[in-house]
Amino acid sequence: MQVYLPIAEVSLNIFILLGLGGLVGVLSGMFGVGGGFLMTPLLFFIGVPPAVAVATGANQIVASSVSGLMAHLRRKTVDLRMGTVLLVGGLIGAALGVMLFNYLKSLGQVDLLVRLCYVFFLGIIGALMFIESVNALRKSRSGAPPARKKHNWIHALPFKMRFRTSGLYISVIPPILVGVAVGVLAAVMGVGGGFIMVPAMIYLLNMPTKVVIGTSLFQIIFVTAFTTLLHATTNYTVDVVLAVLLLIGGVVGAQLGTALGTRLKAEQLRVLLAGLVLLVCGKLALELLIRPSELYVITTAGSL
C-alpha cells in the first residue's frame, strides 16, 4: 500500500515506513539513542530527499524519546539537573550547527560533511565502546571487582555543581561542552546525538550507566524539538505524514526496547550498541571509498 508524502513529494510503501519506525524505536528504548544515525541513512536509501529525511528524522526522534523518557521517569533514572545543564549547551550547539550547515550548503558540500561526520564519529565511538565493553565483560566473567573511578583533570575545573541522582560533584564546564558538541551534530547530521552523548556521559563524566539513558533521552527531546522547528521554519522540509508513520512504529518499538533493555546487562547492551555503530560506520565509509557507479549528482533547490 503506497502513501504519497506531501512535502517529500514521493510515494512510498506504508509498511516499510512503519517497520523502519519500529526498528529505530526498539533501538531508542534499548540504548537511549534516538536512532537518527540509523534512520537518516535508511530514509535516503528508500528514496526520501536528504533534506526532508534530516528534518523529519528529528521530529520522529522527539516522539520516540518522549515515549522512552516516560518509562525512565517512572523508574527515577533521569538526572534532570544534569539534563538541563547538557541542554543549555545543546541549544547553543544546535544554533551553531545550523549556521555551519547553511555555510556548507552554499558551497555544495553538505552531503560530504554529513557523511564524513558519520564515519568519523561512529568509527571512533564504536571502536572505543567495543574495546571497553569487551574488557568489562571479561572482567565481570572472571569476577574481578570493577576499577574504582579515578580522579582526573575534569575534577580540577571550576564552577562545581552537585548532581545527586548521578552521585557526582563536578564542574558544569564538561557537561556544557558535551551538550554543545551534541547540538552541533544534531543540526548537521539530523540525529539526536545520543550515540555520542551516552559514551561521553559514561566515560567522560563518569555517570552511572543506569541514569545515562534517561538523561540522554531528556536532553535529546529538547534539542531535536528545537532542530525540528528550525528546519520547519527555514527549509520547509518537515514532512508530517512521514513523521506520523515513522512514529507510530517508533513509539511501539521504544516500549519494546525499554523492556528488552532492562533484561540485558549493561555491558552486553554496550557491546551490542558498539557493534551496530561500527556496522553503520563501515557501510558509509565504503560508499566514500568505492568509485560510485554514477559519477554525477543532481541537486535541486529543495534537496541538500
Next chain:
Amino acid sequence: MRVLLLLLLILALPARAEEVVLGLSQDTVSISTNFEGSEILIFGAIKRETPAEAEPLQVVIAVAGPQRPLTVWRQDRKFGIWVNSDAVEVDAAPSFYVVATSAPWKKAISDTEDLRHQISIPRAIRSVGAPMEVPDAQSFTEAVIRIRTAEGQYQLRENTVNVREQTLFDTSIQMPANLTEGAYITRIFLTRGGAVVSSYETVIDVRKVGLERWLYTLSRQQPLVYGLMSLFIAIAAGWGASATFRMLRAQ
C-alpha cells in the same frame, strides 16, 4: 506569449490543411494520500478539408512538467574519497518529460524542426553559463538525462502513438508517483516527411488535493504553526504510547 504566437500562426495560414482535435482521459491529475502514479490517455483526431496526402502523417506528443533550475555535480577522487568537484548549473530542466512518437524518432521529425520546437529530451533542457574550468559541460547535461531516464522521469517512447487511417491517434503516458505539482504542458505535433504541418498545445494540471494540499499550504504559509503542530503530534504520540503500554501491563 506562446499561445499568442500560435494564434497568429493559425490566422496567418487560412488554408490550413490539417488540424488536431484533442481529447484527454483527464486534464487534471489529483495527488491524494494514496496516489500511486497515473496513466493519462491522450487521443485525438485530425480534421482536414482536403483528402489526405499520400505520404503518411506522423504524430509526436511531448508532455513536460514544470521547469526547475538545478545543479549537476561531478564527483572526483580527492584524498582517497569521492567528493563533489565540478559543478554545472542547468537553468531550467523539466521535472518530468515524455516524448511519444508514432514512428522511429529520425523518421518522425527532422533535426531542424526539433531545433525549432525543442521537442527531444536534450533540447528540452536549457543550459547556459557552464564555468570556464569545466570543458566538457555537455557530459553534465547527458548525466541529467541518464539519471532521470533511469528514474522514469524522462521517457523517449518511440512507436507508441497509434495512428489509424491518418485520422485517429492515441497514446498513453505513464506518470510516476513522485510527481511535482504544476502545469504539465502537452504539445502535439503532426509531421509529414519530418516537417511539422500542424501543432496543438494544452495543459494537464497536476495538483495536490485534500489533506496533502492542506499540509503543503500550511507548511509554506504558516511554517511555525506547522512545526509546532508536528511537535505536538510527536509528543502526544510518545506520551500516548507510554500510557497505553503502562495500562496494558497493569492489567
